[in-house]
Amino acid sequence: MEGFADRLIDRALARRSRVVVGLDPDIGRFPAFLRAQLQQQPTEAQLEEVVVAFNQLVIEATEAEVVAYKPQAAFYEQYGLAGMRALQRTLTLLRERGLLVIMDAKRNDVAHTAGAYGIAWLAPRHPLFDAANPWQVDALTLNGYLGSDGIVPFLEVNPEAGLFVLTKTSNPSSGELQDLFLWTEGGERGGTVAEKMAELVHQWGQRGVGRHGFSNVGMVVGATYPEMAGQLRRLAPQALFLMPGIGAQGGSLEGIVAGAGPQGVGAYAASSRSLLYPFRPDELADAHWSDRARARILAAAQQLRQAIHARLMAV
């Protein structure tokens, strides 16, 4: 199997897309026709069905426009075992269609335990049985606060898998820790905490650099902070950037341009709410609901794909 970075970049070039669609099921925002199914049959089994049906609709609508899908673990965990069953079925759907999956779980722990998370999400095989691992994804987001011990075990479970380490996050309070300057041995002002994380990511990524010159170890950089994206690109020239924040969080295309680097393939816009829910909750209750939801979601994904492509071509 080729490394994640090469597989992602090949698709990005073939599809002229840098869009990663978040799969964040929030049933309160589903089209009315889907919520009605759950109201008629409010059971765990029906909850699972409705989540899978919505994800399938999103995937079918968007797969020609996007590079990868990014299920967010929290939105499945909130629905308990029914949510986890829906997640497993969603991962199966994505795999059957040959689509790339970045699991957004931001996992982190000390060495032995980090290895168990790696087995959960990145191992090709079940840890005990002679069977494929139904939760295996192509890439996983991680939190690097624990340092190397918390990252290397994932590389050991599957060196071809992608890792995206939180570096500069998209949220308003990310600067409380990440923007603080470090003090250097010489008594001077050094880089920020986020910049230090970028240096660590650069080190962790040295063993997994592919033929496009990018590493399997990338970072999460909020599209909401374009000036930081440029600085982090310089510190970690081989790291792929997964950039949330376009859309609902107010991030701009300038962040994508800054992260994209000279070849234009280094940055990927991860968008969830603005792509998934381009309708009001009371809409789409009639007989043509499914086609209309699909058309709206496709239009939102196309628009984002084209806007990024045009902006990158203009650089």
Added chain:
Amino acid sequence: MEGFADRLIDRALARRSRVVVGLDPDIGRFPAFLRAQLQQQPTEAQLEEVVVAFNQLVIEATEAEVVAYKPQAAFYEQYGLAGMRALQRTLTLLRERGLLVIMDAKRNDVAHTAGAYGIAWLAPRHPLFDAANPWQVDALTLNGYLGSDGIVPFLEVNPEAGLFVLTKTSNPSSGELQDLFLWTEGGERGGTVAEKMAELVHQWGQRGVGRHGFSNVGMVVGATYPEMAGQLRRLAPQALFLMPGIGAQGGSLEGIVAGAGPQGVGAYAASSRSLLYPFRPDELADAHWSDRARARILAAAQQLRQAIHARLMAV
């Protein structure tokens, strides 16, 4: 419902214990009699049964000796849906016995998503159905790298729940980021990244201080770094310390003493491998396996409880 900090401290005083038992199922280390059951019937359902049986054995052996249980999410996720079903049954067992549960999941995300994790693990009710939340625990570990936006949503879901924010972790590489000094506005050397996190934890905890003077927002501090524990105790006098690292990771009782504070109730030793697996994998295959495993695990828990109690009394 009283706040988590008061409930934990009341039990600690009543039981003269500061021990938190990790529930980290690692089937390769289970007693031979349990592994034999799985080998005879290698199915997902039997995997679930064996994990629940081991956890039940540990809980029954230790419940009089310990203050709380700490299931580690990674060790359930590694077994997929069977693992998550075993986790849910374990949480039910613990709740039925009135035991306190600290879910060690180190979750973290931006505001909207952090709220979904809060719903998953801390909400009393199911988000959609009129039913109790079977995954509700008393406290949850979090990673604070994202700042306030990543913590406050959990407080909003359930202000009585406990939160333990990673501050100085027990692993060898924790210093790569956490021990770096920050630069102050005046051009001087400030505190470390971990110390800054302790200050943030202190702020986040202001709204949930209970009658013992401790907050529902605590921190994870490795028992492997006793000198840091004392310093962090001064910076966050109201924060409970969850202290992993005693046992397999080489942490010392001095860390617990340093974290305990003047009343001796501020620090809790979280131990997993050395309590759960006090036997070799080839042992305990005979007819009296269950009683023997129980006796060994009880002895390990008693020994740790007594060692901490004696050390705290000697201060």
